[in-house]
Amino acid sequence: MTAPRVSVLMSVLNGEAYLGDAIDSILGQTFPDFEFIIVDNGSTDRTAAIIRGYDDARIVPVTNRQTLSLSQSLNVGLARAKGIYVARLDADDVALPDRLSRQVAVLDAQPEVALVASAWTTFGEDGIAQMVPGPVPPLDHGAILTALATRNVLTHSSITFRRDVAAALGGYDETFTYCMDYDLYFRIAATHRLAVIEEPLVAVRIHGNQITRAPDWQIPRSREILRVADAARTLSFLTAAERRRARDHATRLCLRLARLSFRKLHLLDATGWLIRALRRAPATAICLAAHSLRRDRRAEPPAHHA
Structure with a gap:
């Protein structure tokens, strides 16, 4: 056949x-x-x-x-x-x-x-x-x-x-x-x-x-995306610019994992992900974290005074 x-x-x-x-x-x-x-x-x-x-x-x-x-x-x-x-x-x-x-x-x-x-x-x-x-x-x-x-x-x-x-x-x-x-x-x-x-x-x-x-899918999925992004940082067939993009992507994922962990009050995990972000790209991590803080502050509702 x-x-x-x-x-x-x-x-x-x-x-x-x-x-x-x-x-x-x-x-x-x-x-x-x-x-x-x-x-x-x-x-x-x-x-x-x-x-x-x-x-x-x-x-x-x-x-x-x-x-x-x-x-x-x-x-x-x-x-x-x-x-x-x-x-x-x-x-x-x-x-x-x-x-x-x-x-x-x-x-x-x-x-x-x-x-x-x-x-x-x-x-x-x-x-x-x-x-x-x-x-x-x-x-x-x-x-x-x-x-x-x-x-x-x-x-x-x-x-x-x-x-x-x-x-x-x-x-x-x-x-x-x-x-x-x-x-x-x-x-x-x-x-x-x-x-x-x-x-x-x-x-x-x-x-x-x-x-x-489904509940609780964001952290494990983000961890898997991070695995792929980290692997991409070392791929010889990517250009230097593409490897930098993969590095910055991995840094953003670490910050995302830190934010997701913090929301679940997993403070040790959140700290660990922040450290990983800083190790991958210190300047990028600081800029992204500052941007995230500014965005969160803008999203806060105005205070109401009695």
Whole structure:
């Protein structure tokens, strides 16, 4: 049996509310030569039944016996993939009909490009008919790296990458819970080029059950972003200016972690993060801290006197 050109990779945990829309968006692609690996990551709702309800030979269901982290679950699916390219989609998002055809065309035409992303739109409970355009990431490799030095400008659901390149890197780093995609971009960029398609090819759903709405996610996620930023400071393929941007980004993250820790009254942690910020870039840390204090003072309500 001939291997498919593309392996679409999805991990889903208790995704009954939106999974059908995501599956339908892949099965409705104008590019038909794909397998669709859906990893049920230990769901306890109707997720498994929804997957079984589709009679399409391209769907490859995989079931984790216990719930894993997202990076671990994606690696389970990646190990099963047979396609030349791997396209990611989260179980609550929707791929637009020509997403696969557009990204396959870029990767076929540019062998030096190992990962292609796209712009995206967002939508909420009103449905995909009410999509709102998102930001357009930088389009060429150098500009993408410059932007990545200070923030993750790519959305995970929009990426398609060469399976052999990702496999040679060991897939997703399973020590990441939140930022496995951000880390992967830099590791791929060490040996290959990145690209972005200007038009939106995916719609990202905004809803109340997203991980970014969960309590206490900000500190662990910020710590993971800091790991990526600190690693970027030492990457030889980045320019000196990009490494400085990554250093300043890491300094801002340390100050953010200090502020988040202080709000939780974790004073020792807050002090530690302030010290880390000063060690990375003393002048930057002092300027940013002073700016933050001025902003907080402006935000204070005026005093009322009896």
